[in-house]
Each structure stands twice: as structure tokens, then as C-alpha cells.
Amino acid sequence: MSLLEAKRYEHQEAESRWSQFWEEQGIYQYDPDSTKPLFSVDTPPPYASAAHLHVGHAMSYSQAEILVRQKRMAGFNIFYPMGFDDNGLPTERYVENKYKINKQKITRPEFVALCMKETKLVTENYRQFWRMLGISVDWSLEYNTIGPKAVKVAQSSFLDLVKKGLARRKKDPIMWDISMQTALAQADIETIERNGLLNSVAFKSAEDEKELIIATTRPELIPACVALFCHPDDKRYQSLLGKNALTPIFKHSVPILADDTVDPEFGSGLMMVCTFGDPEDIAKWKKYKLDTRVIIDERGMANHFAGEFEGLHINKLREAVLARLKETGELKGQTQTLQRVSVAERSGTPVEYIPHLQWFISLMDHQNDFLNRADQLDWYPDYFQKRHDHWVEGLKWDWCISRQRFYGVPIPVWYCEDCAYTHFAEPHQLPLDPTTTGPGLERCPVCGSQAFRPEGDVFDTWMTSSLTPQINAGMTLNDDYTWAAERPGLFPMSVRVQGFEIIRTWTFYTLVKSHFHHQGLPWKDIVVSGWGLDKQGQKISKSKGNYEDPSDIVKNFSADALRYWSALGTLGNDLRYNEQEVKSGQKLLNKLYNSTRFLAQTVGDGYKHHWDNEALMPVDRWLLAANAKCVEQVTDFFEKYDYSNALRTVERFFWDSYCDNYLEMIKFRLWENPEQEKSYSDAQIQAGKAVAVEVLYSIVKLLAPVIPFVTEHLYQGFFKDQIEGEPVSIHIASWPKPSHEGWNQAQLKDGERVSEILSLIRKQKIEQKIGIATKVAQVTLNAPAEVLGACQDFQSEIASAVRAMELVLVEGPSLLCEVKGLE
Ligand SMILES: [Zn+2]
Known part of the structure; x- marks a missing residue:
């Protein structure tokens, strides 16, 4: 009884107590030998670079975790790991900023050591936060994306794709970030709108010096111009087709060609193609085998093609070229225009396109396969499939997987210095870093050279993250290129849980990998959450100052109350932080505590939990029926991953049917001296007590996934001792089943009428x-x-x-x- 002695529920004391208890008892441990059906969860490894967690994190992780808790109670053997993404650009940037690092002055091993040190600190913060929030992962299954196992899986994936002809190195115009000096993939890009100037500039026909006006937002690319294009049916330019034009300022000669993608209504109907202004330029450059005049290097500095502007940074080049165009009279006009500009998501720098030798994974020939896979997957909510499909349909590039960065998973490859031979590591050698391990070859098998150069690039971070199901299953590649698993049966996993903003990356790339490696799906279901927003509906970020420390919320109102707020948000939708709702959650905890405490006092110490069906009164039969209905509805909602309606249903049942109606109606029987003539038999009084206990226990269980701490407290303080054979924690107690014993449908209807x-x-x-x-x-x-x-x-x-x-x-x-x- 001591747990229910206090007049109020003391959440701070209770939450730390039960958190410790769960850990000591190993309640959330995955059992590889269990005969129960398996439910495995591919949960997002958060970037180990965000030092601060906000309510948005609390929301999305709680929403997924509630679903896992329900499955555990429903009799599944749960595999619920936690990973940390300490790989790649986010970590690298974080460390760079924190230590104000100058990359020229630090060695790669020194930098990597700093990244490791920093991520260790941050992951510890995360661990504490998840524990505080009651996230029921099995910490013995923890992985990180730069650890040897993850590196081995990522490198295995690469070798397998090379073997299958799906990964190769090619020199191609790619998207490039001049500020971070690395290649980018389409998923690293976002489009922004900004005001710009549309400049009319005068080219000249090489033949008759007639002015040819071109409208362009990027006059700085004039030195990179390699052709002019018009629409094949544009009468104005028919006589010029096949002839040449001279560029303004630079006066180099470019061909005039026709292509039906040119919009004759835009500007003068003539457009310039440069190497390279955008993907359209690249397409025409390839199709018409045009010249190459790339005017900037990897840092964005103009080269000799820019003539007098050589040495200028691309950011200054535009103004300089415009100034000169004005002087020469070749600038014929300027109008304001709204520009859509592709920028690197992480740095915000406009993307440049330069030819570069990079590693790619083929995507463009497989779009239909990816769409089919997405269609085989069960999406919750289902409308997110569209978002995925839309992304796949809009793909323009193969996946560039090499990055010119310090920190990441090394590409296990060496190159012969004297010929084109590329030497790949063998699967059994993995994980390895080619910059510290030799190729193990005496001579190049092609030219006999003894000089090898290791690949210094690293993989795109998604190269590893796209393999979390395989990492969880402990999969590796055998030397015969078959996959083996440390945990057979774990792949494919039951469910992926994640935020909607990484559908185009995490979902998509994971589907791609699973399709290419195993010709199947990585999971059966995918559950997609929205964003936690601030009170005003803005995305939460530290720089905006709308950041609220979830630890304070937990301290003031309890982790359960914060989880309660999370669960009010419907799956897939954004949810504004709302302190009132957190307080409503706290009210629920208190009401549950008070009801249980009151009931415990009422039934008394010698209480034995049983009733005689004969002694049940209509009101008892109604409550049993209403409870069965509630259990059925709540279970159905959980089957559809709809924790939100599950919570609303059981909460309404608790406040209205149980507290306001049932307990009030049996008051005269149980607690008060009858003020009426009517008297009750001992069996009837016992039946009233037993039904009150039975149904409150069912409610507490139904709420346990959402508010795990208070329900454990009540279980330990009362229910566990009343009912024989119950397990050590409520979170491994069996999920309520709708029982049809002792009531019929007519009694349910009567009770509902009486409630009205x-x-x-x-x-x-x-x-x-x-x-x-x-x-x-x-x-x-x-x-x-x-x-x-x-x-x-x-x-x-x-x-x-x-x-x-x-x-x-x-x-x-x-x-x-x-x-x-x-x-
Ligand atoms: Zn060679």
C-alpha cells in the first residue's frame, strides 16, 4: 500500500523509481530465443550532432514508442534498438563550428578523433533524455553509424552493388557545393525562391553582326556559353540555324541550334546553354555533344575561360560581368523576376554544376521498380506513399555517393597510379580504411605498376543510414557475395518509424538498397510522423529562440504528461506544443491515481478478486459490456497504428463511463450507508468491488503504452497484488481482451441510455x-x-x-x- 499512501501522485519520485526498476528488471530486453511472434522496429538514429533536444523530438519518438509498448503487451517479442547517426556532414559541421576548425591546419585523424569525442558526449545526452522520457528501447542493441559493424555493412553494400553493375565511377557534371567543396546528391538539394534580375544581353550573329538578344538570370555564365538554342518552329531564327553567334564581351563563337524543349515565349525565344547552369544545360550538352567551357573550379573561382575576370569568385563574377556589359552597351535591359534557385540543404549555398569523377549508384533505370516496392509496403498514414512516388518520378540524377569530406565511411578502393585499374577490397577484409591499409597487391594486374593510390573520399551518410535494417540484423557479405545475418529472421523488419521530411532520403534509399541487395522490402509497414511545432505553429529551432527544454517540461509536469500531449497529435500531422494539453495529461494522471487509491481503500486489505456472475447487477453488466467495447475499439485503433484515437477512446471511457457514471451509480452499494430502503447482499457488494477493480485495471493497461510511469506505479501499488499470476511489470502484462462473459448487447444499450x-x-x-x-x-x-x-x-x-x-x-x-x- 505504501506506493498509494501519498495524497497526491508525486511524478518526479515515481518516474525516476520506475525508470530504474525497468532497467534493473530488463523489462525491454529482446529475447532471441523467444517463441513469441517478433515485432522489430527500425527507428531513426538521431544525428549525434544536435546538442539540444526539443519537444519535437519528444513528440516523434514518443508517438512511435507508444506503438511499440502496445505490441509488447499484445504478446510480441520486441526488437527495439536505438542507433546514433554520428556519421557524415552534420557531425563534421557541428565539430567544425564548435571548435572553429581550420581544415588546412588539422590532420584527418585529429579531426576524426574530435568528431568521436563530441558524438560520445552528445549520445550520452540523448540516452539520458530517452530514459527520462520512458523510451523502451533495448540499450544492448545500440548501434552507431560510424562503428565497425555499420562501416562493414556500408562497405559490403558498395561491393555488392559494384559486383551487380549498379555502382560505378564516372566523370559527369554533378551538383557541387563550393562552400563545403563536396559533391551533392539530389536529396541534399532544396529549392528556394528569391528575387533576381532577368538581363537582356546582346549576342551577335557571326555572319552579319545582327544583334541576338538573350534573356538570362546568370550573365556570369556568358564565358561558359557553348551554344544558343531556339525552338525548331520559331520562324524568327530559321535562317540562323547551323550558323554561329559571338558572345558579348568574350566574343567566342557558339553554334545556333534548335531543340523543342525551348520555350519560344520566354524572352526573345533564344536561350544560351552553358557548361553548366542547370540540369537542362547538361541534357543539351550531352544530346548535342557540345563543347565544354567550365569556368569555375571546386572553390568557385573563375579560371582562364573567364578572361579578364580570371581569379574572381563566382559570387563577385556576376556584378563584374554586368558592369562590363553596361560599359560595352551589350546590356539591353533588366527586369525583376522571381527565381527558383537550387541550394545545398546543409549550407544554403547555390548549387554549381561541374564535371567530376565520382561514384554513383544507378537510379534512373529503376524508377518503376522503386515505385512497385513502395506499393508493396503498407504506409501509415497511406497518403505519404504519394510523397515518395512523387520524389521517384522527379528523379533527374543517379545517386552520387562519394563525398569529398574528412569524416565518414571510407570507400574501400585503391587505384593504380599508372593505368585505369581500380582495385576493390574483398568482403572478408571489411571494414577497412584504404588510406591506412594497403591493397595487398604486389603489382597492378593490368600494367604491372607497383604504385597504388587509396580512395580518399568517403560515402554520403545515407549510404550507411539506408542500411539500418541490415545493421540491425547484423548482415554482412560473404566472399561469394551472398548475405549472411547474425540475427536471421530479423530481416525484413516489421516496421520503420520516421519523420515525413526524410521520406525522399531515408525511406527511399532504404527501399533502393533492399531492392538491389535482396530483391525485397526492408520492412512490412512504414509509420510516418509529423513535426512538433512551437506554440505559434513554427518549426522549432534553437536559432529561432522558440526552443523549450523538454527536461523542464518533464520536471514540472512529468514525462507521462509530455507523452500524453504527443499522443493527442494524429499520426503524420504536425502538432503544436500546448502546455494546456500537457496539463490535461497531468490531470489524467492524478485522476487515475486518486481513483486507484480510493478503490484500494474501499476494497480493503483482505480483498480477493472474484465475482459471482449471478450476483452481477445490471449496472455491473453494463460496465463490463462497455469495457469490452472500449477494449475492442482501442485494440483496433492500435492495429492501425492510431495511438491518438486509442488514447481518446479510453480516456473518454475512463472519465465518463467509469468515474462519472459507474462509480457514482454504485456509491450507495459500496461506500455509503444506503439512504434508501434497498439493501445489498454480500455477493452483490463483492461483485461491485470486483467489477470496479477489473475495469479500472483494464483502463490502466489500455493507457500504459501512453503513460507508462503512472500506470506502472498503480500496478505495483495495487493491481499486481490483487490478481494472481501477474508479471513483474505492467509493461509485460497481457493486453486486455474484450470479454463477453456476464453481459449481453441489450444491457450495453440500456446502460448507454442510462448514461444519457x-x-x-x-x-x-x-x-x-x-x-x-x-x-x-x-x-x-x-x-x-x-x-x-x-x-x-x-x-x-x-x-x-x-x-x-x-x-x-x-x-x-x-x-x-x-x-x-x-x-
Ligand atoms: Zn595499372
Whole structure:
């Protein structure tokens, strides 16, 4: 009883107690030998670079975790790991900023050591936060994306794709970030809109010096111009086709060609193609085998093609070229225009396109396969499949997987210095870093050279993250290029949980990898969450200053209350942080605590949990029926990963049916000296107690996935000792099943009618300015015969609930009630 001694539920003491208890008891441990069905969760490894966690993190991780807790109670053997993504650009940037690092002055091993040190600190913060929030992962399954196992899987994936002809190195124009000096993939890009100037510049026909006006937002690319294009049907330029034009300022000669992708309505109908302004330029450059005049290097500095502007940074080049165009009179006009610009998501720098030798994974020939895979997957909510498909349909590039960065998973390759031979590591050698391990070859098998150069690039971070199911299953590549698993049966996993903003990356790339490696899906289901927003509906970020420390919320209102707020958000939708809702959660905890405490005192120390069906009264049968219905609905919602409606349903049942109606109706039987003539048998009193205990226990279990701490507290403080054979924690107790024993549908209907009558009478009391809990002399109920029929069996219970000395039932055409107060 000691756990229920306090008059109030003390959440701080309880939450730290149960958190420790779960750990000591190993409640959340995955059991590889279990005979239960397996439920495995591919949960997002957060970047180990964000030092601060906000309520958005609390929201998305709680929402997924609630679903896992329910599955655990529903009898599944749970595989629920936690990973940390300490690989790649986010970590690298974080460390660079924190230590103000100059990459020229630090060695790669020194930098990597700093990254490792930093991520260790940050992951510890995360661990503490998840524990505080009650996230029920099995910490023994923790992985990180730069650890040897993850590196081995990522490198295995690469070798397998090379073997299959799906990964190769090619020199191609790629998207390039001049600030971070690395290649980018399409998924690293976002499009922004900004105001710009559309400049009309004058080219000249090489033949007759006639002016040819071109409208361009990027005049700095004039030195990179390699052709002019018009639409094949554009009459204005027919005579020029196949001839040449001279560029302004630079006066180099470019061909005039036609292509039906040119919009004759835009500007003058003539456009310049440069190497390279955008993917359209690249397409025409390839199709028409145009010249190459790339004017900038990897840092964005102009080269000799820029003539007098050589050495200028691309950011200054535009102004310089425009100034010169004005001087020469070749600038014919400027108009404001709204520009859509591709920028690197992480740095915000406009993307440049330069030819570069990079490693790519083929995507462009497989779009239909990817769409089919996505269609085989069960999406929750289902509309997110569209978002994935839209991304796949809009793909323009193969996946560039090499990055010119310090920190990441090394590409296990060496190159012969004297010929084109590329030497790949063998699967059994993995993981390895070619910059510290030799190729193990005496001579190049092609040219005999003894000089090898290791690949210094690293993989795109998604190269590893796209393999989290394989990392979880402990999969590696055998030397015969078959995959083996440390945990067979774990792949494919049951479910992926993640945020919607990484559908185009994490979901997509994971589907791609699973399709290419295993010709199947990586999971059966995918569950997608929205964003936690601030009170004003803005995305939370530290720089915006709208950041609220979730630890403070937990301290003030409890982790359960914060989880409760999370669960009010429907799956897939954004949710604003709302302190009122957190407080509502706290109210629920207190009400549960008080009800259980009250019940524990009422049933007394010698209580034995059983009832005799014969002794059940109509009101008991109704509650059992209503409870069965509630269990059924809540279970159905959970089957569809709809924790939100599950919570709303059980909460309503608890407040309305259980507390306001049932407990009030059995008050006279259990707690108060009957104020009426009616007396109850011992068996009836026992039945009332037992049904009250039975149903409250069911409610507490139904709420346990959402509010794990208080429900454990109540379980340990009361329910566990009442019911024989219950396990050590509520979180491994069995999920309630809808029981049909002791009631029938008619009793459910009658009870629901009576519940409506109760609200009617209470409303009447309020209208007559009588307190709901105030005793009254008489309540007269006018009602049609069928309603009266339902009330007949509940007469003394209704009187008990509305505190009436007497209840008079009168048949009448419509529902009316009259309340007479005490004299
Ligand atoms: Zn060679």
C-alpha cells in the first residue's frame, strides 16, 4: 500500500523509481530465443550532432514508442534498438563550428578523433533524455553509424552493388557545393525562391553582326556559353540555324541550334546553354555533344575561360560581368523576376554544376521498380506513399555517393597510379580504411605498376543510414557475395518509424538498397510522423529562440504528461506544443491515481478478486459490456497504428463511463450507508468491488503504452497484488481482451441510455443552480416507455449517481426531468 499512501501522485519520485526498476528488471530486453511472434522496429538514429533536444523530438519518438509498448503487451517479442547517426556532414559541421576548425591546419585523424569525442558526449545526452522520457528501447542493441559493424555493412553494400553493375565511377557534371567543396546528391538539394534580375544581353550573329538578344538570370555564365538554342518552329531564327553567334564581351563563337524543349515565349525565344547552369544545360550538352567551357573550379573561382575576370569568385563574377556589359552597351535591359534557385540543404549555398569523377549508384533505370516496392509496403498514414512516388518520378540524377569530406565511411578502393585499374577490397577484409591499409597487391594486374593510390573520399551518410535494417540484423557479405545475418529472421523488419521530411532520403534509399541487395522490402509497414511545432505553429529551432527544454517540461509536469500531449497529435500531422494539453495529461494522471487509491481503500486489505456472475447487477453488466467495447475499439485503433484515437477512446471511457457514471451509480452499494430502503447482499457488494477493480485495471493497461510511469506505479501499488499470476511489470502484462462473459448487447444499450439520462438530470441540476454533488429530495423523469424500461433496472443506481432521495419515473411522450431540492 505504501506506493498509494501519498495524497497526491508525486511524478518526479515515481518516474525516476520506475525508470530504474525497468532497467534493473530488463523489462525491454529482446529475447532471441523467444517463441513469441517478433515485432522489430527500425527507428531513426538521431544525428549525434544536435546538442539540444526539443519537444519535437519528444513528440516523434514518443508517438512511435507508444506503438511499440502496445505490441509488447499484445504478446510480441520486441526488437527495439536505438542507433546514433554520428556519421557524415552534420557531425563534421557541428565539430567544425564548435571548435572553429581550420581544415588546412588539422590532420584527418585529429579531426576524426574530435568528431568521436563530441558524438560520445552528445549520445550520452540523448540516452539520458530517452530514459527520462520512458523510451523502451533495448540499450544492448545500440548501434552507431560510424562503428565497425555499420562501416562493414556500408562497405559490403558498395561491393555488392559494384559486383551487380549498379555502382560505378564516372566523370559527369554533378551538383557541387563550393562552400563545403563536396559533391551533392539530389536529396541534399532544396529549392528556394528569391528575387533576381532577368538581363537582356546582346549576342551577335557571326555572319552579319545582327544583334541576338538573350534573356538570362546568370550573365556570369556568358564565358561558359557553348551554344544558343531556339525552338525548331520559331520562324524568327530559321535562317540562323547551323550558323554561329559571338558572345558579348568574350566574343567566342557558339553554334545556333534548335531543340523543342525551348520555350519560344520566354524572352526573345533564344536561350544560351552553358557548361553548366542547370540540369537542362547538361541534357543539351550531352544530346548535342557540345563543347565544354567550365569556368569555375571546386572553390568557385573563375579560371582562364573567364578572361579578364580570371581569379574572381563566382559570387563577385556576376556584378563584374554586368558592369562590363553596361560599359560595352551589350546590356539591353533588366527586369525583376522571381527565381527558383537550387541550394545545398546543409549550407544554403547555390548549387554549381561541374564535371567530376565520382561514384554513383544507378537510379534512373529503376524508377518503376522503386515505385512497385513502395506499393508493396503498407504506409501509415497511406497518403505519404504519394510523397515518395512523387520524389521517384522527379528523379533527374543517379545517386552520387562519394563525398569529398574528412569524416565518414571510407570507400574501400585503391587505384593504380599508372593505368585505369581500380582495385576493390574483398568482403572478408571489411571494414577497412584504404588510406591506412594497403591493397595487398604486389603489382597492378593490368600494367604491372607497383604504385597504388587509396580512395580518399568517403560515402554520403545515407549510404550507411539506408542500411539500418541490415545493421540491425547484423548482415554482412560473404566472399561469394551472398548475405549472411547474425540475427536471421530479423530481416525484413516489421516496421520503420520516421519523420515525413526524410521520406525522399531515408525511406527511399532504404527501399533502393533492399531492392538491389535482396530483391525485397526492408520492412512490412512504414509509420510516418509529423513535426512538433512551437506554440505559434513554427518549426522549432534553437536559432529561432522558440526552443523549450523538454527536461523542464518533464520536471514540472512529468514525462507521462509530455507523452500524453504527443499522443493527442494524429499520426503524420504536425502538432503544436500546448502546455494546456500537457496539463490535461497531468490531470489524467492524478485522476487515475486518486481513483486507484480510493478503490484500494474501499476494497480493503483482505480483498480477493472474484465475482459471482449471478450476483452481477445490471449496472455491473453494463460496465463490463462497455469495457469490452472500449477494449475492442482501442485494440483496433492500435492495429492501425492510431495511438491518438486509442488514447481518446479510453480516456473518454475512463472519465465518463467509469468515474462519472459507474462509480457514482454504485456509491450507495459500496461506500455509503444506503439512504434508501434497498439493501445489498454480500455477493452483490463483492461483485461491485470486483467489477470496479477489473475495469479500472483494464483502463490502466489500455493507457500504459501512453503513460507508462503512472500506470506502472498503480500496478505495483495495487493491481499486481490483487490478481494472481501477474508479471513483474505492467509493461509485460497481457493486453486486455474484450470479454463477453456476464453481459449481453441489450444491457450495453440500456446502460448507454442510462448514461444519457444521467447527463440530462445533471444538466437540469445545473440549470436550477443546484450543485451536481448536492443531495436533492426528488427527481422526476418523464420519458417514453422504452427509455423507462431501461431505467427500471437502474432505478436506485440513478438515484445514487444524481444524489436523489427518490427517483420517480413517469411515462410521457418526450424526455423531461424535474428536480426538487431539499427543504
Ligand atoms: Zn595499372
